[in-house]
Amino acid sequence: MSDPSTASIVSTPRPEQPSQIGAPADAGLPENARKEKPRGLLGDAWQDLRRKPLFWISASFIVLFLVMAAFPSLFTNGDPVNGSLSNSRVEPGANGWFGYDVQGRDVFARVIYGARASIVVAVLSVAGTLLIGGTMGIIAGYRGGWVDGLLSRIADVFFGLPFVLGAIVILTTFNGSGTDNSTPEIMGLVILSLTVLSWPVVMRLMRSSVLATKEADYIVAARALGAGTGRIILKHLLPNCLAPLLVYGTIMVGSFIGAEATLSFLGVGLKTPVVSWGIMISEAQNYIRVSPFLLFFPAAFLVTAVLSFVMLGEAVREALDPKLR
Template identity: 35%
Template sequence: MTTTVPASSRQTSVAWRRLRRNTGAMLGLGVLLLLVLSALFGPLFLGSPLEQDLGIRLQAPSAAHLLGTDQLGRDVLSRVLHGGRISLGLGVGVMLASLVSGSLIGLLAGLLGGWWDEAIMRVTDIFLAFPSLILAMAISAALGPSLTNVMIAVALVSWPAYARLIRAQVLALREREFVEAARALGSSESRIALRHLLPNTLAPLLVQGSFDVGSAILTAAGLGFIGFGAQPPTPEWGAMVSETRNYISQAPWASSAPAIAILLTVLAFNLIGDGLRDVFDPRRAR
């Protein structure tokens, strides 16, 4: 008795084999896995990131404090690892919120067409007309400095990219033969959207989403650095760099450690995004 493998499983297997052959993507996955495991389990073996000891302030890296201490005698390694939980969670949360809201808006624009499409796209163009960081700063300033408000602000400036992407995909797919066949069989527009259109947009969504996690982390760190994001003593990477920037000549490790963490995290997501783009690009696949 022979068993048949579903087409989706075969496609996933082929995509994974192609991704494994991409050196950059595998490097990005390795770095990201290391960062995630460090953020999840590292703090279990370290002290509190808020514990202060002015007697050891600005202490250089040592066996007791592997990345040294900051201006208040707090362990930099502990703060960086706790900050990883905050920054990674914030990046993934912003990406999911932007993906869901932007995809629904783009799907509606592509399906409804007419003046609905025009109205939705003009609102999208208004959001895209502003530099994303400046708009996020304005929203954060209006809502007040906090991590929750940073997530809201960054999500509000990130959804238009998904809306435009999904709208373009829906416009390209809604007249295809398999969609016309579903209509001929009596499928409703909502069923066609959920069963036939959305699954065919997953590839570009995965690519866009992987890039946007790194972008969201970088934007949130920028907001934290200028005081619109997480507030002291929260160990968020951008806020940590801001707190220790005045001591960079005395204790460069205090500000360089969170900065390097931001660099590695954004680089990892960009490498993964590049790899996914290569996997799903038909021309590169050939």
Template identity: 65%
Template sequence: MSDPSALGTAGPIAEAGPDLAAGGEGPDTPRSLGSDAWHDLRRRPLFLISVALIAVLLVLAAFPQLFTSVDPTAGDLSRSRQAPSAQAWFGYDLLGRDVYARTIYGTRVSIIVGVLATTFTLVIGGVFGLLAGFYGGWVDNLVSRVTDVFFGLPFVLGAIVILSTFRESVGGDAVGITSLVVLTMAVLSWPVTMRIMRSAAIAARDQDYVRAARALGAGPARVIWQHMLPNCLAPVLVYATISLGSFIGAEATLSFLGIGLREPVVSWGVMISEARDYLRVAPFLLLFPAAFLAVTVLAFVMLGDAVREAFDPKGR
């Protein structure tokens, strides 16, 4: 005969369902910050729209041949500045090249520049911010003063000086010029990431889990890499989603000023720079690449705003 006390103990577990009995999450189980943010993001139309736009742009960048079979560098002067038509949806540029094909292929370069600039910015600023926040003292003072120096440099002026100085060293190599533009934007933009990471690191270094790791004999590298970094990434990643769109716009700005990317590189910034002298007679040369640029920047800004609000408990 069964023990009544045993039956009484088994009852609530069975009623709670198999998830709780197996150690899963029930409706009242508290979620982590990341899980809670993801749960909130999936219900935000702003997030869903921005993700859809970015997904389309990534497909354009990865597989441009799926959307056009025209060579973006092939020109015919007899078609110079012809208006949009059934043969060329976006018309032809000054050299008779298909603007639609160039706009599609320009997606790849613009997004690659934005992603690489964001990555380098996060790495440089993240490393300095973690070190300054963890060690404090003279390390924090030194890094903070160096950061203040870079903060005092206007972005456009600093980019003009750096690109004008080192452009001759890379010559006309497209990869070299692209790399120089990426590094220039990262060098001038990392202080913001450093300050965000430093603030997060200062808040994390006094937490109980960091003190416990130190008490157990963990070295500085282990504490920073395994304990502090995962808990300091959220605000930096939020900034990264917003800055990626800003870097794409910055590349177009530098190309428009004539100090960024140049031919034979195909990017939206290069196309806008080439079209500026023909705005009155052929406005479509500027309209289409500028529209793609604006939508891309807007998509990443919307994504960043949605992620920021999801990770901010006070905004819910």
């Protein structure tokens, strides 16, 4: 006679198990893990950026400045150009949050409207720098030989020019006394000077990225399959070489905001009646002791904008570089 306990153990049915033969590889994984697809470089970078408080803080300030530059009327109804002398150097209060300048103009309105000129000059200068430097870097790195040598020597000539001194020479040479400061010509000259003096750095970054990428297996395979130069550059080289330029371009926006303010402070950049943070700082330098608020508010916005772009660039650099994660 068999033992009842043994008989119950033998007769207990086992739960059905999935067949090992022909079963999918992710049969035992959770549902969310089955649907997750492998991410690329940008996907991994975004996942890393989402966990960084520094990224969200800097991005929030940048969005605020961009909205401020695009729609200044959302923040103030004041007139940034015209004022009343009866309000000359009135300190901050309920009627004027940031006070009034020497000519009785609302400092808060001027700070808000000043973001437009500074950010427009910086963004357009960065776009021109990336376009010129990136194009020449791709040509020099991909073609090599005498083309690389010629473009590199041209870049060395511009790279050896002192930035501030070169910008002063360009602006004082082309900005004649007959130029109307209220027209976009002076802004175009500032953008031109910043672009001409900055593209060699971008050219070197792009050239080094192309030299490190053009001998990769997928480039060699595309060339062996008969792909033309244009297709190889646009479809393979450019997407894989944009990461350093993206990081440098973000940092460069903040640097160009500071550069525009420096040139305007020296009197060779933007001029009145254009409203910018650099012009406001230049106008307030003679009243630092008696009315320090005239300098404090535009300088605070300028420093915050520069630091926001620099911090965003650093966060993007750490996210795109696997060695820094």
